[in-house]
Amino acid sequence: MEPVIPFKWEGPDAEGTVRLYGNLNAFSAPRPFLTKKQVKTARNLTFDLKELEHLDLNGAAFLLSQFDLLKQMGISSKVQNLSSPLAPIWELAQKSFPAPDSLVPQKGPGPIEQLGENIWHFFKDLFELTTFFGEVLVHFWGFLRRPWRARWASIFTVAEKSVVDAIPVTCLVAFLVGLILAFQSAMLMQVFGVDIFVADLVGIAMIRELGTLLTAIVLTGRSGSAFSSELASMKSNQEIDAFVTMGLSPARDLALPRILAMTLATPLLTILADLAGLLGGNIVLMSLGHPYMVFWEELSSHIDISDIATGLFKSFVFGFVVALIGCQRGLYAESGPSAVGEATTHGVVTNILVIAILDSLFAVLFYALSW
């Protein structure tokens, strides 16, 4: 790198002349340059560039920018003694320099407009989700009529990648939740000498609610988000367009295998999660001095088939919903650099919201049906 000749300036003197020396560029441009105090008496300033050794466009733009500032203070500025090597740069900068007040950022939408936009987006999302749900149901009917024509190979691949590979993390989370639940309740129940009921608490909570819910949330974060990002990047690569123009249906050929795989495999994962959670509860009970089998005997006398059935039924629904929303968000992603990220975020948020709402609805429904 060339040695940088420092930039210096002198003045303004009595006649309002500011002398510039050295090398003026974006790095050497001084801040502050001319203070109000220095220029307060002047009406006209003359910048003498005779001794200026080098000036680039950034340096010239800096000077022009200062001229604008001075003009606002009512001081007019001009340059003199511009040497011939610097003249073309100065002229180019003058030609390209933005006119004062030409740089006005476009105003963003106001609060009312934003509110309207959000409401519009909410209903648009709802409409798209419903449309997509209908489309998937049509293809699902087609699948039920001719299951042998489905792409079983891709269904199994998706099931392996999205559900089977999620076994370790889901089981670990369920195990720990079972352990914590049992531990916290055992502390209190021991006082009353009913610590054996920890088995029922953990059992019913895990099998009816937590196992299902935990699995759905882990799958949302792990697999639903993967569907969204995968399909959204396919969309931005125009792969989805290619599907459509070839006469294929993205809903049937991309979404349905994923939805089927998740719907069929999520209950199996839920069973494993339930078992892991129960094991966690059992370990706490064993640490309180009960033999291993006591937990299971206590459980079998209080858990009936309806508890297991409601849990598994919900897990079918959650598997379906997680995949459906994940795929829908991906396939309906907008184009642009941030589309993949947005589709994934929206997918996960919508999923968690819908799972929570559905779970509460199921709780009311099963209570009313006294299942």
Added chain:
Amino acid sequence: MPSPGKDMSQAGPKPPLEAKNLTVSHEGSPPLLVGLNFTALPGEILGILGPSGCGKSSLLQHLVGLAVPREGQVFIFGEDIYAQGEQSLMRARHNFGVMYQTGALFGDLTLLDNVSVPLKEFTHLDPNCIKDIAALKLALVGLTGSEYLLPANVSGGMVKRAAIARALALEPSLLFLDEPSAGLDPITARDLDELIGTLARNLGLTFVMVTHELRSIMRIVDRAILLGKRMKGIADMGSPKYLAEKSTVPESIAFFQRNNVKEKKEK
């Protein structure tokens, strides 16, 4: 900062870009190009040409400090950019600008903010002055009036112009361009070529341009290096006119006289 044009021509022994015995390779695979020696002279537009897959883009990565070469040195204004690791790279980075094939503008920033990024980061100028400088750079590439648009909302040619404006933000004397006219229609491509030519003349900038667009090579490139797969190195060197009309090297004959539509499609 080195000054554009004036000082450099006097400096003589410090060319904007010099590659010495450079080996171009991807990590863990055999080298694509071996023992490259070439220099870019101040104020010239140097073209790096070659068929697809010969290592042009990998060579560019070595030249701009994105991939450490297995062997050889890269000098930018006389300084070996890989000599002291990250330190020398950081120093060298202010001396050159890079325009990527797709523009690589930051998608969430307006064109004006894209150009302002390096100015905000590396200078002490006040925000108003940075805005003026960025607007001036955009005006220079003919984008007045589009300052507050997002990259997603402007055309491909405008994205490339804005990318050049951003590369020019700190006013380096050396600019690397990766396939500037790839994917542009002939009219936009010609405008972009004219812009590059104008910048080279008016600001005395040195351009190193990786390209295989025959029309823009003939239009603006002063001197070209033709890379060949067969010899894993420089097959031919000279002015585009010489390479196209007089050269007897088989690579030059193939590159300049064959219809290269097929290769463009591959890209």
